[in-house]
Amino acid sequence: MMTLDLSFYLFAIPAVLFAGMSKGGFGSAAAFAATPFLALILTPGQAVGLMLPLLMVMDVTAVKVFWRKWDLHVAGVLILGAIPGIVIGALLYGIADPSVFKLLIGIVAVGFVLWQLAKARRWIKPPKAELGTGAGLFWGAVTGFTSFISHAGGPPAAVYMLSKRMDKTTYQASSVLTFWAVNLMKVVPYGFVGIFSKETLIADLTLIPAAVVGVLCGAWMHHKVPERLFFGLAYVFLVLTGTKLIWEALAG
Numbered sequence: 001m002m003t004l005d006l007s008f009y010l011f012a013i014p015a016v017l018f019a020g021m022s023k024g025g026f027g028s029a030a031a032f033a034a035t036p037f038l039a040l041i042l043t044p045g046q047a048v049g050l051m052l053p054l055l056m057v058m059d060v061t062a063v064k065v066f067w068r069k070w071d072l073h074v075a076g077v078l079i080l081g082a083i084p085g086i087v088i089g090a091l092l093y094g095i096a097d098p099s100v101f102k103l104l105i106g107i108v109a110v111g112f113v114l115w116q117l118a119k120a121r122r123w124i125k126p127p128k129a130e131l132g133t134g135a136g137l138f139w140g141a142v143t144g145f146t147s148f149i150s151h152a153g154g155p156p157a158a159v160y161m162l163s164k165r166m167d168k169t170t171y172q173a174s175s176v177l178t179f180w181a182v183n184l185m186k187v188v189p190y191g192f193v194g195i196f197s198k199e200t201l202i203a204d205l206t207l208i209p210a211a212v213v214g215v216l217c218g219a220w221m222h223h224k225v226p227e228r229l230f231f232g233l234a235y236v237f238l239v240l241t242g243t244k245l246i247w248e249a250l251a252g
Contacts, residue, residue, distance in 0.1 A: 020214015025222035044101035066173035081140020089148030103249035109242030
């Protein structure tokens with residue numbers, strides 16, 4: 001059972017503020033860092049269940065900003081592909097020990113940093129040719145699965161979208177539409193497997209102001225704080241929390 005006491009809010013408020021800042025000013029790439037941070041004090045289910053409604057609140061603004069600027073075919077392929085990934089995530093959650101999800105969240109956190117490092121070093125390059133619909137459905141399924149377990153579907157979705165060589169606005173708009181839809185699709189399975197609870201929903205209501213303030217701060221920081229500094233701190237944070245979660249899961 002989740003207790004909404006001072007120690008909870010000392011973790012939850014910074015986590016939600018950080019997610020909002022990422023969504024509001026830095027392309028939302030590091031917003032999922034809130035989930036592994038919360039998983040240090042909550043069960044994996046509580047962590048993802050708490051963050052989903054807040055991420056959806058943050059997404060509403062982004063959808064309005066990028067309305068109809070997306071590539072509907074690209075987003076549609078990823079959304080369709082995400083369905084089986086979400087189903088697999090729900091089935092795994094129903095049968096797996098909570099430590100398995102803690103391990104997966106930790107692996108995704110560290111893996112995300114390694115992915116970004118590999119891109120920066122040009123060890124990973126966009127495919128030379130556009131990926132077809134079949135590949136898009138596959139990467140959509142991976143997106144749905146990683147998004148279900150830790151709200152971290154960005155990298156697998158990027159593999160498909162980067163192959164399309166879209167301009168920056170179309171890419172961002174397609175990403176926004178994809179994850180707006182994926183987050184909506186996760187609501188029913190999250191409820192079905194018991195991820196949502198009375199406590200997580202009450203906590204969400206109290207944390208909405210932090211989500212809004214985080215988005216506004218992110219918009220301000222976009223022009224004031226170097227992107228490299230923001231993401232550098234986020235990556236250090238993700239490695240530390242991800243490693244701790246992996247250690248705890250294996251030790252348990």
